[in-house]
Amino acid sequence: MSRLEIRNLSVRFGADQPPVVDEVSLTLTAGRMLALVGESGSGKSVTALSILRLLPPQASVRAEAMTLDDEDILHLPENALRGLRGGRVGMVFQEPLSALNPLHTVEKQINESLAIHQGLSRHAARQRTLELLHQVHLPEPDTMLARYPHQLSGGQRQRVMIALALANNPSVLIADEPTTALDVTVQAGILDLLKQLQTELGLAVLLITHDLGVVARYAEDIAVMHRGRIVETGATEQVLAAPQDEYTRHLLAAEPGGEPPVPDPERPVHLQTRDLQVRFIQQRHGLFARKQYFHAVDGVDLTLRRGETLGVVGESGSGKSTLALAVLRLLESQGEIRLEDTRLDTLRGNRQLRPWRARMQVVFQDPWSTLNPRMTVGQIIEEGLKVHQRHLPQAEREQAVATMLTEVGLPADCRHRYPHEFSGGQRQRIAIARALILRPALLILDEPTSALDRSVQHQVLELLRDLQARHALSYVFISHDLKLVRAISHELIVMRHGKALESGPTEAIFRAPQHDYTRSLIDAAFSTERKYQVAF
């Protein structure tokens, strides 16, 4: 039985702009999950937001028909729409921390919605809230009621969001990338919960995602979106097993795979740390109280040989990025750091470190904050040259920048443009160019692709492999994505709570993980593939 029906929906921002959503038709059926898949900017979220008319006022929404339980919702006035939002249509957003009001307790967040839509009394609302928290499997619902969002973990917050969406017995649930901001082991729990609620309550679920693994495992139906149009739709199994459209095939092929380049067998040790520690002083209670330390990195030993890639995996908060900053000597640390034959940890101050800075460089995660928005691409890339090769004439510097841009696969004439004109993938290429212009031998990559779409990720990965093979670069590759790490690294370190749980050759660890935690990480990342082996 179809719950929500959308026929030929088009959305434009401004009359002279091309449509962001172009003639999209979707049907949500009770008790089934439809996955809307596509890359960022393909119009998935706009489609979802237009159902509840949550778009900014300059957006113009047009459709032939939009019905909820055979009732027209396209021409509803604003106050009737408000009854729909959070009432018959529940919505779960990507980032639960910004979707919850930080000043309200869990109880108040949910009660508010109950009071508005059902006019429940305080007591009745409290009962219903408890029931909901039970339903989303939050531990100790009684104590949860009084907590504030910042006191919950990411997964718990998302469960509260789901409880909130379910509060008024919706018939349709829209989940917009509900697990993107969460750790892998938590993701599976949330998706399992959504699936369970879908079958128990007979919900029609619209799941927006870019992760085909998730789709294969959870969704009955799939609709693939590309540049505002639905290019392919059908039952998940059929579409994934035998994709008809070129773009769907392209998406499927973009899942990370392949092998890292074979390194030189006679390779010397390039980077080594021994008992590396980074600690932060925690708030002291009283002037004379003893200092309490929080160990973000707690005694990590790592060895990286020239031309190899060392993968560092772990969930958020495990100390991966802190480790990177410590190795780069951007954070104070204890313990030995040895680059080639020199101990970096004994060098003090910018002046002593500067010669070594040219030999190790870094690429950060967020393509939006990694480039100074007020500088042109050329200025950004040549900055390193200005520091280390001060006497290089202007013309040669320009030449070097142009060469570097071609090397990372960008046209050389884009150096006069500003970062905001580039996409996420292009920005990461620029960041790589900035890091490589000094010809470093060691590159530290801190989640360089996690903010990118799969197919763009694939290209960046190819670029990194290609650069490694050509220049015998050594990489420290930090990521939470095990598929990605497997595709690029020779050695692997699994981190948790600042400690290295397990380390060794990548394939050995994947084949026979020694630690339970490693096993659960691998399970969470690869379980989806086993179900639909045909697809990949």
Place this chain on the structure above:
Amino acid sequence: MRFSNPVFQRQWNTFRSNRRGYWSLWLFSILFALCLGAELIANDKPLVLSYQNELYFPVFTVYPETTFGGLFETEANYRDPFVKELIEQDGWIVWPVIPFSYDTINYDLSVPSPAPPSADNWLGTDDQGRDVLARILYGFRISVLFGLILALASSVIGIAVGAVQGYYGGWTDLAGQRFIEIWSSMPILYLIIILSSFVVPNFWWLLLIMLLFSWMTLVDLVRAEFLRCRNLDYVRAARALGVSAPVIMFRHMLPNAMVATLTFLPFILNGAIVTLTTLDFIGFGLPPGSPSLGELLGQGKANLHAPWLGISAFVSLALILSLLIFIGEAVRDAFDPRKYLQ
């Protein structure tokens, strides 16, 4: 290069879309430009005169009276009917729009000073027979220049201190903050009054004394901004490249702090103008005889029977302050990231 910057473009467009602020900026610029050339508008010397077929520019050059066949070797007093007659016998005189300078005493008044507005003195004269309009024009210039220099100087110091505190953090930051807390709790007005009894307060002395206490406005803002920017990826990347600390602060972090600074600048300017007016009003400001809005307000208070004094001073002061506030509001809107980053 800077002006083709897309961020700046968007901010400029937002600024222009605030009509009130945009027109205020124009009006203020015009007024400021006019009063910068106050000597050409209000002066007791002719702009240009012709004597025996030769051109003279008394505003720019000093001519002794003997040049025009007079008796004294001192500079010609062109308002003297005798000198006027000498020149006009064999030439002509072009006067500025207002033929009085700020310190010209009009001896031809038909009523005792302060004289009410008339065809000669458009806004009347003060109690010493000096033209009010001329004094406002010169007073406006001194006020705005004082405000601008003070605002710029205190911004430069404030930004530098805030930047160092925010970038290095830790003990540097702690020491700086405690010092500012102590320094800012000093009673500024009394200190200025005491200090002005040690030195004869001229323009520069006043500026220096005020600067001692006004540089702290921006420190907190810039410091907070730098503390935030310290952890931005592009700042980290620059540190990883080995870029030196001053360059990182100047090139990568300062532009972010400039937003806060530029937003505050009109308000700091306002504060400086008001403080100068206050000091002049209570008699601890610029030396006696200098044109100043505060002194005019004081005269208005002392001569309630001559309302043109108080009203002129009030209207001109209110005009500058309102214009600056309107500009400030528009600048604040323009730099508001919620307006230009969608």
